Amino acid sequence: FAFVTNTMGSLSGSVTSGGQPLSGATVTIETTSYTATSGTDGLYSFPFVLQGLYNVTATKVGYESQTLPVTIVANQASTLNFTLPASSNVSVSGTVTGSDAPTTGLAGAVVSLDGIVDYQATTNALGQFSIAGVLSGNTYNYEIVKGGYQNLTGTVNIGTTNHNMGTLVM
Numbered sequence: 082f083a084f085v086t087n088t089m090g091s092l093s094g095s096v097t098s099g100g101q102p103l104s105g106a107t108v109t110i111e112t113t114s115y116t117a118t119s120g121t122d123g124l125y126s127f128p129f130v131l132q133g134l135y136n137v138t139a140t141k142v143g144y145e146s147q148t149l150p151v152t153i154v155a156n157q158a159s160t161l162n163f164t165l166p167a168s169s170n171v172s173v174s175g176t177v178t179g180s181d182a183p184t185t186g187l188a189g190a191v192v193s194l195d196g197i198v199d200y201q202a203t204t205n206a207l208g209q210f211s212i213a214g215v216l217s218g219n220t221y222n223y224e225i226v227k228g229g230y231q232n233l234t235g236t237v238n239i240g241t242t243n244h245n246m247g248t249l250v251m
Contacts, residue, residue: 090153093126094161095119096139103165106141111148139163142197143216168218171239174211175246177204177225183250187227190251194237196221217241227251 096106102123109116110130117125119139132155140146144165151161177190186208194200194212197219202210215221217239223246225233230251237246 088132088155089129090132090155090157090159091126091128092130092137092151092153092159092161093124094163095123096125096141096163096165097123098144098165098167103141103144106139106144106163106165108137108139108163111136111138137161139165141165143168145218168216169241170214171217171241172211172213172243173200173215173237173239173246174209174243176248177208177210177227177233178248178250179227179230180250183248187230187251190225190227190230193224193226194221195224215239215244225249225251 096103096119104119104121104123106119107116108125115127117127119125130153132153134152136148137151138146138148145168147163147165149161151159153159177187178185179187188204188206188208190204192202192210198216200212200215202212204210220236220238222236233249233251
C-alpha cells in the first residue's frame with residue numbers, strides 16, 4: 082500500500098476542564114471518520130488529516146460539548162485546544178396518577194429516565210417523584226411502570242433549570 086501525505090496536515094491539542102487535563106474525552110472531526118480519545122494528560126492527536134476546513138467536537142459525559150473550527154494546511158501541524166465546562170445538574174419531578182382516578186396520586190410507580198446517563202425513582206404515597214442530579218441539556222426517554230396499569234412512555238428535553246413533568250396519567 083502507498084500512502085500519499087503531501088495533501089495532509091496534522092491536528093493535535095488538549096482537552097481541559099477547570100484548568101485540569103480531561104482524560105477520556107472523545108474528539109471527532111465532523112464529516113470524517115476520524116475520532117480520538119484524550120489521554121490522562123488531556124492530549125489528543127490526529128497525525129494525518131486531509132487539508133481543508135473542518136468543525137471539530139470534543140465531548141465527555143458530564144461535560145458540555147464544544148465545537149470549534151480548524152483549517153488543516155498540507156504539511157503543517159495545527160493545534161486546537163478545548164475547554165469543557167462541567168454539565169449542570171437539575172432535578173426532574175412530577176406526579177403520576179391512574180386513568181381510573183386521575184385526581185389521586187399513584188404510589189409505588191417506578192419512573193425511569195434513559196439517556197446519556199440513566200436515572201430512576203419511585204413515586205411516594207401522593208404519586209409524586211423527584212430525581213435529583215440529572216445532567217442538564219439532554220433528551221431522555223422516560224418509562225413509568227406500575228402493576229395493573231399500561232406502561233407510560235415518552236421523551237423529555239431537560240434544559241438548564243429544574244424540570245417539572247407535570248401530571249402523568251397511566
